[in-house]
Amino acid sequence: MATTDYLAEPADLAVWLGVPADDPKLRQALAAASSRFRGAVRHPVTAVTGDVVTVDGTGRESVPLPAAPVTAVSEVRLDGALLAEAADFSWSSDGYLRRLGGQVWPDRLRCIQVTYSHGYEVVPEDIAEVVIDQARALYTVLPGVQTRQVGGQSVTFGVQAAIGVTAQWTAAVERYRLNAGDRP
Incomplete structure (x- = not known):
């Protein structure tokens, strides 16, 4: 190790x-x-760069990511379609993706793919x-x-x-x- x-x-x-x-x-x-x-x-806990995860939709405005603190989100895809940061979604260092523009994430399993960096340097x-x-x-x-x-x-x-x-x-x-x- x-x-x-x-x-x-x-x-x-x-x-x-x-x-x-x-x-x-x-x-x-x-x-x-x-x-x-x-x-x-x-x-x-430790820093991971470019982690790709697939998460479930919640039918709500926010979905939790499986690791934090989030340091960057480079790509979000909903059912394969690329979403734009600041127009379609935002994110927090606490590990949440929020849908913007009055939208919610669909209530479906494995519909959101996220490429992000997280953890402590x-x-x-x-x-x-x-x-x-x-x-x-x-x-x-x-x-x-x-x-x-x-x-x-x-x-x-x-x-x-x-x-x-x-x-x-x-x-x-x-x-x-x-x-x-x-x-x-």
Whole structure:
């Protein structure tokens, strides 16, 4: 996995763990934590250019795109017909396409094709922080173990080991999650 696939820098995690940044276990923990965050927020987070997606019409003025922040929309096609920005549609960085001129998107599946760019060029600090925190736990905590005793010393792992995430993780996921309204 390339460094750009991580949502935090291996060197930053290495400082916390006291191991080299190229340690395979460190990199695997960072990859797993990054993957978990992306899965939780339901988009890649990092910058993607020229992504082509097909979305469903809603029968409403706006449709959500599957990733944000949106940084550019280069093409929108409705049932194959090219639409003009500012005349037929507008878009927001929050990830919405809005139909203009009193029009609405048709209430049909897979009728809108969008070519757009989205994501963060630099991963926000709060995301990197929770990914590092999760990677630290993945690196150091033995799965399923809450307490470990060796000789006269005992270590009890905190609530993160028992439930898998911290309150900071949950807050960051809520802040960056997209399309949360479609969950049952």
